Amino acid sequence: MDTNTSPKAATADFDADIVIVGAGPVGLTIANTLGVAGVKTLVIEKLEEIIDYPRAIGIDDEALRTIQTAGLADEVAAHITPDHWMRFFTADGQCFASIEPRTDEFGWSRRNAFIQPQVDNILYQGLKRFAHVDTLFDHGVTGITQDADGVTLQLESGKGQTRTVRARYVAACDGGNSIIRRTLGVAYEGRTKANQWIVVDVRNDPLGTPHIDMCCDPERPYVSAALPHGIRRFEFMVMPGETEEELSKPENMAKLMRKVVPDPDKVDYIRKRVYTHNARLAATFRVNRVLLAGDAAHIMPVWQGQGYNSGMRDACNLAWKLAMVVQGKCGEAMLDSYGQERRDHARSMIHLSEVAGDIFAPENPLVGQVRDKLMLALNAVPPVKQYFAEMRFKPMPRYERGIVVPPERSESRPLMGGLLRRSGDTPMGRLLGLMAEKKESFIGRVLNGLEAPQPSPVGRMFIQPRVTTEAGETLLLDDAIGLNFAVLAWGTDPTFNMSARSIAFWQRMGVKFICVKPQVQMAYRDALRPGVITLGDAQGRIKDWFSQQSQSVVFLRPDRFVAAICAPQGVDATTAALARLLAAPLEA
Numbered sequence: 001m002d003t004n005t006s007p008k009a010a011t012a013d014f015d016a017d018i019v020i021v022g023a024g025p026v027g028l029t030i031a032n033t034l035g036v037a038g039v040k041t042l043v044i045e046k047l048e049e050i051i052d053y054p055r056a057i058g059i060d061d062e063a064l065r066t067i068q069t070a071g072l073a074d075e076v077a078a079h080i081t082p083d084h085w086m087r088f089f090t091a092d093g094q095c096f097a098s099i100e101p102r103t104d105e106f107g108w109s110r111r112n113a114f115i116q117p118q119v120d121n122i123l124y125q126g127l128k129r130f131a132h133v134d135t136l137f138d139h140g141v142t143g144i145t146q147d148a149d150g151v152t153l154q155l156e157s158g159k160g161q162t163r164t165v166r167a168r169y170v171a172a173c174d175g176g177n178s179i180i181r182r183t184l185g186v187a188y189e190g191r192t193k194a195n196q197w198i199v200v201d202v203r204n205d206p207l208g209t210p211h212i213d214m215c216c217d218p219e220r221p222y223v224s225a226a227l228p229h230g231i232r233r234f235e236f237m238v239m240p241g242e243t244e245e246e247l248s249k250p251e252n253m254a255k256l257m258r259k260v261v262p263d264p265d266k267v268d269y270i271r272k273r274v275y276t277h278n279a280r281l282a283a284t285f286r287v288n289r290v291l292l293a294g295d296a297a298h299i300m301p302v303w304q305g306q307g308y309n310s311g312m313r314d315a316c317n318l319a320w321k322l323a324m325v326v327q328g329k330c331g332e333a334m335l336d337s338y339g340q341e342r343r344d345h346a347r348s349m350i351h352l353s354e355v356a357g358d359i360f361a362p363e364n365p366l367v368g369q370v371r372d373k374l375m376l377a378l379n380a381v382p383p384v385k386q387y388f389a390e391m392r393f394k395p396m397p398r399y400e401r402g403i404v405v406p407p408e409r410s411e412s413r414p415l416m417g418g419l420l421r422r423s424g425d426t427p428m429g430r431l432l433g434l435m436a437e438k439k440e441s442f443i444g445r446v447l448n449g450l451e452a453p454q455p456s457p458v459g460r461m462f463i464q465p466r467v468t469t470e471a472g473e474t475l476l477l478d479d480a481i482g483l484n485f486a487v488l489a490w491g492t493d494p495t496f497n498m499s500a501r502s503i504a505f506w507q508r509m510g511v512k513f514i515c516v517k518p519q520v521q522m523a524y525r526d527a528l529r530p531g532v533i534t535l536g537d538a539q540g541r542i543k544d545w546f547s548q549q550s551q552s553v554v555f556l557r558p559d560r561f562v563a564a565i566c567a568p569q570g571v572d573a574t575t576a577a578l579a580r581l582l583a584a585p586l587e588a
Contacts, residue, residue: 014150016042016134017326019167020152021141021180023050025116026294026311027173028123032070034321036483039326041335042165043127045154046140046174050124051273054201056116056308057225057233058084061108062397063312065464065560067119068107068478072126079118081228082109085211091218105541107476113212113227116308141165144156144170144290151289168326169335170290170320173311176278178296184287190280190299190350196238197277198247198256201270205232206261217259224260231270234260244274266508277301279350285339293318298346306349313397317342320483320558324582329509332413337402343354345397403557405564405577407456457554457562463545464560468536469520478543478560480535481512486556488514489568490546493528494553497568502575505586507531516542 018034020027021046034041057156059080067076067251086099086121101110107564127396129131140163143154153165172180181188205226212225236256238247246252253272257264294311318338396476400406455516464477476586487494488507494513495503507512515528526534546552553571555564555578566574 006532010527014040014167015165016040016041017168018046018171018322019153019169019173020167020173021045021049022175022294022296023137023171023175024175024294024311025056025120025126026516027122027311028120028127028172028316029070029132029315030171030173030319030322031064032072032123032126033483034323035133036069037320037323037327038072038132040132041130041134041324042167043133043135043578044139044141044153044165045135048138048158052117053273054115054117054199054231054233056443057113057227058308059105059112059114059119059146059312061104061110062316062461063309064108064112065478066312066316068476069125069316069483069559070123070126072122073123075126076114076119079122079228081113081210081226084109084111084113084226086111087211087216087218087269088214090216090293092437104250105463106461107478113225114255115229115231117414118228133340136165141174141183142460144180144292146288161356169322172290172292172320173294174297175295176295176299178278178292181282181296181457182288183293184290186287186292187283188280189283192276196274197235197276198238198244198274199255200234200257200272202234202237203230203268203270203354205230206263206267208457218274220259222258222259238274241353244272247270247274261568268329281343281347281350285343286335290324291318291335291338297312297342298350299491300350303434305421306352310346310349313340315573316559322469323483323507329582329584333583334403334581337581339376341397341399341402342452349352354530370455397459397461397561399453399561402459403556403563403578403581404459404561405574405581406458407565410434416564440444456565457545458565460562462554462556462562463541466538467542468519468538470534474538477535481514481556481560483558485509485511485558486514487511487553487562487571488516488556490542490551491515491517492552492568493526493532494568494571495529498571501586502572504588505575505579505584509584517545 017040018030020031020041020043023043027043027045028050031041031043064073064080066078069071078427081104083100089095099111103110104299106171124135127135138158139155142156145152150166150168151170153167153170155165156161157163163266170180172178173178176188207224212223215222215224216444220239223233225233225235227233234257236247236259238244247256253269254264257267261267278299279301280299282292285292285297293314295307297314298310302309303502321330321335321338325332325335338368467477467480468474468476468478485506493515513529513532515526515532515534516537517526517534518540519538522534522536528534549565550569551565551570553554553566553574554562555566555574557563563578564574576586
């Protein structure tokens with residue numbers, strides 16, 4: 001085991017500041033982010049190597065932004081297909097809904113196809129950049145104990161060798177069957193769908209068309225998905241009485257493939273695998289010094305491609321918090337915000353995935369007929385079509401508790417949306433209920449009979465446009481900030497009204513003070529305080545963002561969520577409020 005220590009490393013009493021159990025995408029992403037932060041980290045994996053068979057095929061803009069923060073975006077970008085549409089077809093081939101998001105508000109396209117093992121390998125190889133990050137494969141956890149100072153893990157290798165590892169904190173990323181979650185006695189609530197699906201991956205794409213087609217055939221629903229590098233995935237529902245062994249026989253596989261390709265004998269198969277769809281959520285995401293992430297904390301059906309991406313949101317939320325606690329910048333109580341912020345959103349994504357699955361493959365054929373007629377009718381209404389095309393139904397993370405200072409205002413409740421969900425426990429009823437509860441959408445306004453006010457940006461992810469540095473380099477905003485807090489103001493020095501005490505506090509936190517101004521003004525050098533950097537608004541998007549706000553100083557967390565927004569004269573009060581939430585003293 002590597003015994004090198006980072007400048008921030010703890011005492012030799014610990015093998016690592018952070019031990020991550022599980023070398024899947026979530027664990028690897030946390031490890032890379034901690035590596036960037038300079039935290040001594042150990043990744044433990046019970047397998048001899050990372051999993052090489054395909055699983056997830058959709059990666060969203062939030063996940064790519066997280067990988068960008070870990071410094072691996074350029075390598076990953078070579079293995080994605082941006083702007084990946086998802087189209088739903090009736091049994092007779094009519095497209096009744098098409099999800100065609102074209103936005104890049106977070107710096108990346110909203111939907112992207114990818115092949116998970118390729119990206120997982122990039123994440124794994126990325127750990128080699130850090131002398132203070134080590135891996136230990138072929139070791140499973142057999143016991144775990146905690147005390148006031150740290151966590152002790154008992155390990156056993158595949159050859160029966162035992163060893164003990166000690167850490168300040170543990171991130172349990174060991175999957176849906178998490179040994180750590182089960183050992184800690186954390187309930188895993190939810191359900192398992194009765195039906196299964198067989199996944200078939202092939203090389204040399206026999207269709208060659210882009211995007212994902214969801215074919216709602218009542219006899220046997222199936223999916224056809226174009227992936228990067230000439231790979232295509234087919235998914236077929238396993239019908240009652242069928243087994244993986246039977247379906248994998250050449251003659252039965254040929255029957256399945258004949259639904260989608262002209263000549264099933266000329267298909268270049270990679271592998272076939274049967275999956276069961278689960279919807280489960282851990283009762284808590286934190287037990288003292290152990291924090292659950294990824295499938296260990298939640299698992300969901302595949303229909304919106306959010307299982308992988310929800311895990312990456314966990315990694316994005318948790319890594320910077322662990323880093324700041326072990327580095328002594330924030331108090332341990334701050335870690336409670338992880339579950340406060342992530343658990344509710346994970347539940348929302350599980351619900352969305354279940355509704356999408358019920359609509360795609362309803363158990364009652366009559367529901368499928370109603371779905372086809374209703375969706376074809378709704379698709380003829382331009383605002384409704386836009387609602388689906390732009391993925392406005394997707395619940396975006398919005399933190400109302402945790403490391404956020406919310407504005408003091410109340411919001412009216414979506415009464416019609418709640419009524420619809422209570423009165424119509426059917427796939428379409430639940431979908432309409434979700435649409436009604438999103439008051440900022442066209443359908444939400446119609447069903448609720450109101451125009452919702454502009455929602456506060458606090459607790460939401462900040463945009464990521466391109467900016468220009470004082471050196472003349474144009475780059476994405478996150479690359480200019482790094483893994484740091486930022487206090488960003490439009491057109492002015494964000495520290496002008498800030499006391500020396502508040503400035504010193506943010507400097508200890510590693511903040512970037514930023515003045516953003518129109519691109520054309522970059523030729524003029526403002527007289528700003530030392531330590532304040534100027535960025536040019538290369539696309540005009542930051543100006544547009546601030547034009548929708550009534551206040552002009554925004555406090556950004558390292559994960560780029562808006563922690564607070566205030567007027568220039570409110571920066572000290574906002575600093576004090578955030579210091580309390582971070583469990584960090586204002587005074588050194």
